Amino acid sequence: MTQRLSRRAALGLAAASLAAGAGAQPAGPIRIIVPFAAGGSTDAVARLVTPGLTQRFGQPVVVENRSGAAGSIGTDAVAKAAPDGLTWLLTFDSHATLPALLASLPFNLTKDLDPVMLIGGAxxxxxxxxxxxxxxxxxxxxxxxxxxxxxxxxxxxxxxxxxxxxxxxxxxxxxxxxxxxxxxxxxxxxxxxxxxxxxxxxxxxxxxxxxxxxxxxxxxxxxxxxxxxxKDIPTAEESGFPGLQAEAWWGVFAPAGTPAPLVARMNAALRETLNEPRLRQQMEENQQARLVLSDPPALAAFIDQQVEIWGKVVRDNAIRAD
Missing domain, CATH: 3.40.190.10 (Periplasmic binding protein-like II)
Known part of the structure; x- marks a missing residue:
């Protein structure tokens, strides 16, 4: 509990620095690691935002696909990267199931990664x-x-x-x-x-x-x-299954210890990029996304909730990754 409260305090400081971080600048080309193969929705979202990020950072922002092991291989690469603002993770909803789904992970989901933004869900x-x-x-x-x-x-x-x-x-x-x-x-x-x-x-x-x-x-x-x-298709709740909800989502994370001004800078750049009318329309129409564009603490709270909900389903049914 003490660790969680300390983490929340640190995230609160990160959120408070969103405006102050506007001038922070990573010293070199930026990688966004997608822990899945090219062609999926996570890859599509990453490639949609990179031109806007490149423009806002004034230096190259590239997507690197590192697939395998339910997304854990690419995630591990980010968890072990230097916290210098040059490496970021853009991942999918399966991120929250990793601790329960895989018998042993080479990283800790909360200790080794800092939340940046919940982009949205579908x-x-x-x-x-x-x-x-x-x-x-x-x-x-x-x-x-x-x-x-x-x-x-x-x-x-x-x-x-x-x-x-x-x-x-x-x-x-x-x-x-x-x-x-x-x-x-x-x-x-x-x-x-x-x-x-x-x-x-x-x-x-x-x-x-x-x-x-x-x-x-x-x-x-x-x-x-x-x-x-x-609009003509009822939700599960409307069909008589209260509380039965499941949304795909996309989130951005940084290696743990990434300076708060750099996290704030990436959060602001993502927010500005995805608020461009053309990109927002593409997300809403092509990805059927409900954009959230959260601050770091909101993503941290969301991940805690998702890990609890879906981890229980994995454990109750003894499910393992292929």
């Missing part, structure tokens, strides 16, 4: 091929009850928030649905469109283009409210 969505009989979350649950182990679902990987959300749904409804864990969103989408699995769960950023294009039909969403692009 709800997880359930979708199916349009000729499948499911038109709502209620339909899916009814079918799974009528035919135990007969309604399969896909996710973008074992231990992802999509997978964990479906585990919660099954626990709440007393159903059993076989899980197919894919090593990427594209493969899961292709098999859902082909009819090899009944439904899939993925972020709205992944599924929205296929839903709007007609190759998939949304049957439920797990955000706190309906997305404008899916």
């Amino acid at each position: 709800p997880y969505v359930l979708a199916t091929r349009p000729d499948k009989p499911y038109r709502s979350l209620t339909d899916l649950v009814a079918a799974a009850k009528a035919k135990p182990d007969g309604v399969s679902y896909g996710s973008t990987g074992n231990g992802t928030l999509g997978h964990l959300t479906m585990m919660l749904l099954q626990a709440r409804t007393g159903t059993s649905m076989p899980h197919l864990a894919y090593r990427g969103g594209g493969l899961a989408v292709n098999d859902t469109i082909a009819g090899h699995i009944e439904v899939m769960i993925g972020s709205a950023a992944l599924l929205a283009p296929h839903i709007s294009g007609g190759s998939l039909r949304a049957i439920g969403q797990f955000g706190p409210e309906r997305l404008p692009a899916l």
Whole structure:
């Protein structure tokens, strides 16, 4: 508890220095490490912001993809980097499941990384091929009850928030649905469109283009409210599952000990970049994102909450990364 309070105090000082850090400048080219392969939403967000960051810092800002081990390899590289403002982590929601999902981590999620900004989130969505009989979350649950182990679902990987959300749904409804864990969103989408699995769960950023294009039909969403692009699709809470929420999110972190003025400088540069009307529109339309653009303490509190919620699901179901 003492450690946590000390950390909160340090984060409070970082937040207080947001304005004071406007003149701080890293001494060299800046790397943003994305701990996943190119082509996913995290990579897309990183590449969207780098031109604006390059302009604001007046020096090159590049994206470096270091994928593997559920995002822990790239995260470890940042945790072990010098706290000089030249290395940053832009990561995804699976970040919060790492302590429970992997038996041993080479870094400590809170001690070795300092929070910078929660960029925003997008709800997880359930979708199916349009000729499948499911038109709502209620339909899916009814079918799974009528035919135990007969309604399969896909996710973008074992231990992802999509997978964990479906585990919660099954626990709440007393159903059993076989899980197919894919090593990427594209493969899961292709098999859902082909009819090899009944439904899939993925972020709205992944599924929205296929839903709007007609190759998939949304049957439920797990955000706190309906997305404008899916205004006719009820949330899980509206469908009778209070508290069942799951959102993909993107956050930025620095190596622990990065000076507060440099953290403040990156926070301000990200905020200015993502508040540009064109970029905000791209995030809202292409990624279906609800932008937050938080300060460091808000991200720290959010991570604590996410680790507690999803870590329990991982432990209760003895889930391990592939």
